[in-house]
Amino acid sequence: MTIHWTAVYVLWRREMIRFVRAKSRIIGSLAMPVFFLAFLGLGFRRMPVPGMGGGTGYIGFLAPGIIGMTLLFSSSMQGMSVLWDKEFGFLKEIMVAPVSRVSLVLGRIAGGTTTSMLQGLLIFGASLVLGFRLPGAGALAFGLVFMLLIAFTFIGLGLVFASRMKDMQGFSVVMNFIIFPIFFLSGALTPLDNFPWVIRALSYADPLTYGVDGLRAVMIGTSMLPAAVDLAVMTGFALIMLFLGTYFFERTEGV
């Protein structure tokens, strides 16, 4: 199947234009992670984190978790954006265009990844303001790799849901019953050690667990699993979810 790069580009560009124009929406979506960082980070400032190496303050533990959370929410919103287009009819304009369906998916992924990464980086900036420090410059580069993998995974998930749904109403159910549990199970806010084993088992099935753990490994140097394991698992999840997202989106009908 051929890829129409102009179509990929134009879909990406549309996402960028909309992103820049929707300033209030972006501020709104960044408010929650910033509040989490500020209130939890400052409130638990002097608490040692169980299971983490000495010297890791709660803000150090929390910042990678909140970056992961931001990526989780902003990436799965890409699915919402497909449903938004369906609701407002624009999806028909896209679906009737003479370009391969793969190009349409790639355009969506490119746009969603860029906006998610930008939001993740803004939260990273906010955490620096709140006292988070990286061990070195290379940490950010490795961090970006994990951020990208988290974005891919949940854009794929968002596309799967969007392709299976008729309208936006269903998506709030997905948010409450799938996205929020993914967030809480990932250990973004709390170490997994204290969870009962049932919950911990679920946590190990959660892609974001490896994403957040990987971010911690490269950004603060302490983690549950070695960075290489996190990287391998996250890459696997990202590939599977992108494949599933493409598979379902390609088969969705335009109306």
Place this chain on the structure above:
Amino acid sequence: MAFAKENTVDAIRVENLVKTFDGFTAVDSISFTVGEGELFGLLGPNGAGKTTTINMLSTLLRPTSGRAAVAGYDVAVDRDDVRKSIGVVFQEPALDSRLTGRENLEFHTMMYGIEKAERRRRIDEVLALVELTDKAGALVEKYSGGMKRRLEIARGLTHRPKVLFLDEPTLGLDAQTRRHIWEYIRNLNKEAGMTIILTTHYMEEADFLCGRVAIMDHGKFVALDTPVRLKDTLGGDVVSLELEGDAAAFLEDLGRQEWIKRSKFHQDVLSLTMEKGERRIPELVMLAREKGVAVNCVNLRKPSLEDVFLHFTGRTIREQEANQSERNRAMMMGHRRRRP
């Protein structure tokens, strides 16, 4: 396959096309062809299956069974070739309201792979055509309904499609804008020779614009011909006379007139069907006077497509619509698509 290639003359060729949704048959085995350069109308009430037909012809929906070819390409097989050959103006707005008018057109022309210089030229051209040049830089969410419609028609033209689908092009527009859009559509067909298929539930729209009209009801075609010939099937004009006095002798006399095709006498009003009604009125009035009946009022009505619809379906399109909206509501409960 032979089916896809041999009929290059026909812009559209449909054979026994069927679409069912969860057991509900929206399009029930329709067949028709549309020649190149025709302006063809699908007329029927909401829910008759017009939009579903358009959606199948424009590759948005896969047919349940039957075949359809657009510009010689099978809609189920050569989907990208069909997409390259067509322009579609959907019934509900399909614009990105957070982009400007020009950005919507740029998006479209880039999706259709038009080169940059050509893109600019064509966008300016179509914007001028629909008189939106001044508003091209404004966000679409600030546009009125009529402006959105015009922008969509403009968009459908930027890539110069062989076949243009217009799904209810003037739905919900005021009379003036509607006239305006009718002119565009007519010019496109007459001057640019573009094949146009439009759906409408406005009788006068089909009558004014279309060379041929298919009347659709419950997913089936109940009639297909030129508007003039469809109206002729009704046998001509209806002349109504409001009578006073004993009409028996008059009625008996009329019964011998061969030019009267049908007559109905109901509550002092006599309705007669005939050709060239305006020429017969003086004769009718004189005949009535001879038979001692006073004529209080005369009314001449040329048959409209509304009468044709009534003739073929036994209902007016408005009654049909009332029934249909109940059915739609029932369908919505059954979780099909929701629309405000």
